[in-house]
Amino acid sequence: MGLLRRLIGYPSTRHARALARRFLDDTKRADQVQRRVLARLLERDAASDFARRHGLTTARDLETYRRRVPIRDYDGHEPDFARVRQGDLTALFGPGVEVLMFAKTSGTTAIPKTIPVTRESLDAYRAGWKIWGIQAFDAHPDMLSQGLKPILQIAGDWRESFTPSGLPCGAITGLTARMQSPLVRLAYCLHPSVGRVKDVDTKYYLALRSALPRDLGTIIAANPATVLGIVKLAERDAATLLRDLYDGTVAPRFREAIPPETQRALSWSLSRKHRGLVRRLESLLERHGRLRPIDYWPHLQFLANWTGGTMGAYLRDYPDWFGPKPVRDVGLIASEGRMTIPIEDHTAAGILDFIHHHFEFLPEETVERAGTVHDLAQADTLEAHELVEGRRYFLLMTTAGGLRRYHIQDVVRCVGFVGKAPLLEFLNKGAHVSSLTGEKLSEFQVVAAVDQTRREFNARWMTYLVLPVWGDPPGYRLLIEADDLAGADSEYLDRLARAIDHKLRHLNEEYANRLDTRRLAPLKIELIASGSWTALQRRRLERGGTLEQYKKPCLLPDLDLFSSFRVIRPPSSASSPSTTITPF
Template structure:
């Protein structure tokens, strides 16, 4: 009876989602007009905010006016206004009547996390973007929805990790949306909403598996593929515990789950799944492992990022899932959704012209103080650009430092693919490490251990798990013992400066930083190689301290490697 009710109630929900998706796809044929109208409506709505007065919003009549009056900026330019909003002064960024529901937190370039305002309109944009993505993905896999929506496993985090001085929650927007789901829709999501508040990552993964493994799952949704692999590696490693808990109707006490959350989970936990336990035992007896390709044979597709360094993780998918298609969830960040993929197997997606106003900086102008920008409809296929955002969350001409490539158009809206986090960022598994943080960490570590490096370079190194290597010449660190203390100090500083790096380290998605010693003279050879590639002069050369390319390490002769 419950399944019948869900199917009956789900039809109008699905039909509303299809209408929304159809509107979006139709808007791509009028992308220029849609973008202009969206920008001017946002400008008019917030003209009386302090930011609007400071940038003469009342005088803006065209996108060209907007570009003249508002400079491109990063989080630091917005931070004074955001700080006032955190303290309760919503008028710093928004017009009268605007509600700020929470702040989405993400790693900043300093040791303080960024806090992005989530207004009621920004939340609506976020939810609509997921709705459009979801219905297009589900309709692309008819077995997901033909006989009622199949169960979904999606990882969410706490939207109330902390609060501002004005009492506004700070955390993950995924947790807020999970808490607001339609009750019937909520039943299709395997992970209980309260489990988003579990802080220990492995405990959260375990709970997610505990409540999903008995169901005929349709898809797994997690932005980062390392999250998906980490969860199912845990399930295989803890197979005996998982089978026993299913059989007994329990959750083992070894998992770090707060008492109030355990209490909320108890009603659903105590249902014994003896048949499921017996089926899983048979799988383990036959294969020696507990993998989703065996216990979820009807899984339709996987949902996660596919662009940039995330592609490397996908090589591990066949071991766990067999030959299942992957649908990119889109280029999405705390600041907003940028693309909506409409096909499997590609990192490219249609620019989300419905919800944000976009400009683009040509890649070759990325380091200029005042670069030219082009509008969405003027992108050139095959060219690379940095994305500039204007959102309902109070961000204006915001440089998110995401480098994308235009791979085509849907209607007049560009289809873009994420390449990397810009020349000064690296993100192997979502840590978004900045060159600023690397410099700060290494400088502090040098002071702590009493050494002075003439030069250094941090590189991402692919492995299981991936990690970072800090390259130094042997003459700067002639003794292994000194290198060991220095490496430990760098690791400590990176953890302190970047909350995402610390999280990825704690959850073993990243390995510890290693100091890699090079032969003396290595930096001179490195400079020659870079100048040969760029065609620049020695006078123009600037030694980088972070390069996001996982292949760069192969260009160096390595003497040895020291971990903390």
């Protein structure tokens, strides 16, 4: 096995090291590289309808590009993306460009985003992972000392749906898993077909069935909630898991959730009996009273997932499960593409991926003053090398996948430079987008759900605020001043919360998925002391701006803010004189 692992690791690591060396060397001239990246993309797509419409057929420079192309969010891109989904690639791309799929993710409105994945953008995505991976593996030498140690990496389904032209829509991770060479795939525990499994517990179960028999080197998952979900399932369902490992069977409740294609792909591995492993796991249970990866994966080298923004809160639980294992952030990466490549453990900061995409930056205060993306259309932007350490910015992306000055609404902080390339730390998903477990709940969705519910309940209260709250699982609280709901009891508030949650499910499928898989708690309504909104307004104005500029938010991605409010407990339905009054 050691020889096979070395055969797997050597060719791929040699290529990855060459990519990483070039990337780090190019940081010295990151400004020049960025200009070349933009010129190459403009030249490639000069014959597209987009280029003709914006006067870019001969333009290759940033100054002209800025003047002629407005800053836009997804909605501004959607008309061209719709044509590409129909098979009309000339909407955005020049001749010879191949679209392989559409990366699908929740949008800020009710419509999921579908981002074109071209051959070039996929190559950039894979190259970014290789650069990240070799930096992480070389920092933990035992990952490679005997060849590449086994890796548990969770991938999604790249064929969730299909466009009218027949192209798949789904998770780009599923496509990259499919494209791995058979030799490299031996190092990865999970078969690519597991991405087709929709039930999260079943996916975690299959991850454990695949990884427990192996001397695991690392777990890679964007969301730390996924990592914790896997190891908690091992402890919660230990009896079922051990019985299936011993007998080479699959418990009916898990088997029912595995698609036929996945069952066929895993039939041999799931039928294997691991009786020695089960005896070892039973011994660990008897000795420690619980089943933890610190015991059953003793040679785990590091963990890899997001650590910035709200994701950092999950890391508090890691020592209990894994001991003092290092954590490497996987970088700011989304369906739109990779934005940063971290090169050290225990930091959310990474080097801007300046060699694959073109980036511009908007100072945070510019966006806050503007209010809407339409107000930002011709706003002044900064290039990557012009950022100031300690300042906060919104990212704009131009990519090989057809994004043009795309406002992704990610807030980053510049924490330094490597050469002329900035080190960026992810802070949050924009001023009015919250994401505790990857749900990307937007203020637009909250307002739409609350407005519909208010009409249904004939409610007259107008002012409210939704905040994320940490817990196990985390969730959201909708705050309303108690005077606005005078007479409401706990039963009424529960009905109101369920109605709003029901609408949020329809507006945001990822939010619905997190509720169904218990990664998010249901929405809860909290009554707060009268005068709370005035106090919040005063605190926010003290940080700058004027009363005329102040806009009352309906959603803020601030985990600490809830604790600043005084919560008023509503009467229980039993003590309330009436549970049917709705004078609100």
